[in-house]
Amino acid sequence: MKAFFLSPILLASTIFAQTPQAAPVSSMRFEDATEKSGIAFTHSFGAQKLGSLLESTGSGCVWFDFNNDGFPDLYVASGGNELPDGSPELADRLYINDGHGHFNKSTALPSIRKNKSAIAVSDVDHDGFPDVFVGGAPESDHFGKPYASYLLMNNRHGSFTVNEVPQLRTSGVLHSAAFADLNNDGWPDLVVAGEWMPIRIFINQHGKLVGQSTGDMAKQSGWWQRIVLVDVNGDGLTDIIAGNYGLNSKLMPTPNNPVKLFLTDLDKNGTIDPLLTISSKGRDYTFLGKGDIEKQVPVLKKEFLYYHDFAGKTVQELFGNSLHSVKPLIATSFSSGIFYNKGKGNFEFSAFPRNMQVSTLFAFATFSEGEKGLLAAGNFWGVVPYEGRYDADYGDVLLINKNGNNRYIPAVSSGLFLRGEVRDIKALHTAKGVIYAVAFNNDAIHFFRQQLEPHHRGS
Numbered sequence: 001m002k003a004f005f006l007s008p009i010l011l012a013s014t015i016f017a018q019t020p021q022a023a024p025v026s027s028m029r030f031e032d033a034t035e036k037s038g039i040a041f042t043h044s045f046g047a048q049k050l051g052s053l054l055e056s057t058g059s060g061c062v063w064f065d066f067n068n069d070g071f072p073d074l075y076v077a078s079g080g081n082e083l084p085d086g087s088p089e090l091a092d093r094l095y096i097n098d099g100h101g102h103f104n105k106s107t108a109l110p111s112i113r114k115n116k117s118a119i120a121v122s123d124v125d126h127d128g129f130p131d132v133f134v135g136g137a138p139e140s141d142h143f144g145k146p147y148a149s150y151l152l153m154n155n156r157h158g159s160f161t162v163n164e165v166p167q168l169r170t171s172g173v174l175h176s177a178a179f180a181d182l183n184n185d186g187w188p189d190l191v192v193a194g195e196w197m198p199i200r201i202f203i204n205q206h207g208k209l210v211g212q213s214t215g216d217m218a219k220q221s222g223w224w225q226r227i228v229l230v231d232v233n234g235d236g237l238t239d240i241i242a243g244n245y246g247l248n249s250k251l252m253p254t255p256n257n258p259v260k261l262f263l264t265d266l267d268k269n270g271t272i273d274p275l276l277t278i279s280s281k282g283r284d285y286t287f288l289g290k291g292d293i294e295k296q297v298p299v300l301k302k303e304f305l306y307y308h309d310f311a312g313k314t315v316q317e318l319f320g321n322s323l324h325s326v327k328p329l330i331a332t333s334f335s336s337g338i339f340y341n342k343g344k345g346n347f348e349f350s351a352f353p354r355n356m357q358v359s360t361l362f363a364f365a366t367f368s369e370g371e372k373g374l375l376a377a378g379n380f381w382g383v384v385p386y387e388g389r390y391d392a393d394y395g396d397v398l399l400i401n402k403n404g405n406n407r408y409i410p411a412v413s414s415g416l417f418l419r420g421e422v423r424d425i426k427a428l429h430t431a432k433g434v435i436y437a438v439a440f441n442n443d444a445i446h447f448f449r450q451q452l453e454p455h456h457r458g459s
């Protein structure tokens with residue numbers, strides 16, 4: 001079976017919708033500084049396009065000083081392909097920096113021969129040595145089956161001890177993981193997000209990660225692609241910026257009418273036939289029409305000779321015998337936004353404005369010089385399993401106001417004008433201010449400089 005989730009890493013596109021015209025540069029908040037940067041770099045790794053080269057979250061690789069010798073080492077997580085668990089290629093690699101520009105592959109890394117989709121690093125047990133969270137991914141042939149994620153505890157002697165993260169067996173598709181101290185007790189907590197799952201929080205209790213109930217957040221099962229942990233509103237509590245699938249979709253899940261994916265063998269030939277449903281008044285109907293489902297499962301042609309045998313029927317009425325023992329994957333919200341940390345484990349969701357919901361959001365950065373705000377970008381133009389290509393997002397700037405009156409600045413007037421599939425944004429601090437590095441799928445990294453003109457201050 002083909003992987004039934006968004007796999008941005010391996011996809012590329014050269015299609016652009018009609019391109020809006022930018023306003024004159026002088027009035028812009030951001031200036032494209034790519035040509036002045038002196039860096040020519042394309043976001044790829046051999047034949048594979050990496051989802052997250054710049055960021056310490058997402059699959060791909062991450063730099064951290066494994067052995068505390070002052071030189072950053074490189075951890076490369078494996079996954080995002082069609083290899084079955086157990087394949088030697090799925091073992092991760094750790095390259096130790098010798099401080100002279102040379103890297104030696106470590107033999108100390110435990111060999112977890114499983115697909116992985118997310119990675120995050122933090123000193124979980126406060127011993128001064130960084131530990132690694134490695135998020136699992138479903139095997140393409142076993143999609144929908146629960147799988148494990150791991151915490152690699154750095155034992156200071158050049159190796160790791162592997163622990164499964166308790167309470168994190170999931171059937172969803174984990175895409176993003178990050179550490180931050182959510183409850184201000186000095187211990188880094190873990191947040192993970194993915195498709196067919198809500199955002200999950202694991203509070204660090206003196207070196208042990210313990211799943212936390214998250215109230216309303218648990219009801220927002222989404223197709224989450226990226227989380228970024230930062231104090232957006234400056235109240236001293238770390239918030240969760242969360243990129244979801246977006247709302248420009250025929251799939252419009254709500255808690256009462258979720259989108260579901262039944263993984264069942266409709267024609268009893270031994271392979272799973274994923275059945276995507278939308279709900280109306282609590283009843284589940286196939287998302288694809290009769291013809292498309294018959295293409296997927298030809299034997300059904302004999303069962304439904306006439307359209308009226310199919311139309312208006314729930315999937316339980318159509319396929320009842322095959323479904324009654326199947327627990328579907330569920331999504332209840334595709335809205336991107338910010339979960340504001342209200343303290344004591346409470347989070348309050350603030351959805352992004354409509355303009356920021358036209359596409360899937362993968363990348364975020366914040367700024368707070370003169371004004372407080374957020375950069376966001378995304379796009380997913382590959383083969384979405386269920387729908388056509390999304391409308392384009394050209395880069396979003398959201399000015400955050402303490403009273404909740406956020407102001408949206410479109411790319412045509414902000415200068416943050418991004419054409420393509422953005423996968424990451426990273427703020428780089430320089431003597432002349434902040435530069436934002438923007439990583440595209442299958443394209444060169446672009447750089448944008450924030451322009452702090454007097455007329456922008458306090459606006």
Ligand SMILES: [Ca+2]
Pocket residue numbers: 064065066067068069070071072073096097
């Ligand atoms: Ca090192």
Ligand SMILES: [Ca+2]
Pocket residue numbers: 122123124125126127128129130131154
């Ligand atoms: Ca540690």
Ligand SMILES: [Ca+2]
Pocket residue numbers: 180181182183184185186187188189203204
């Ligand atoms: Ca904490």
Ligand SMILES: [Ca+2]
Pocket residue numbers: 230231232233234235236237238239340341
């Ligand atoms: Ca906050």
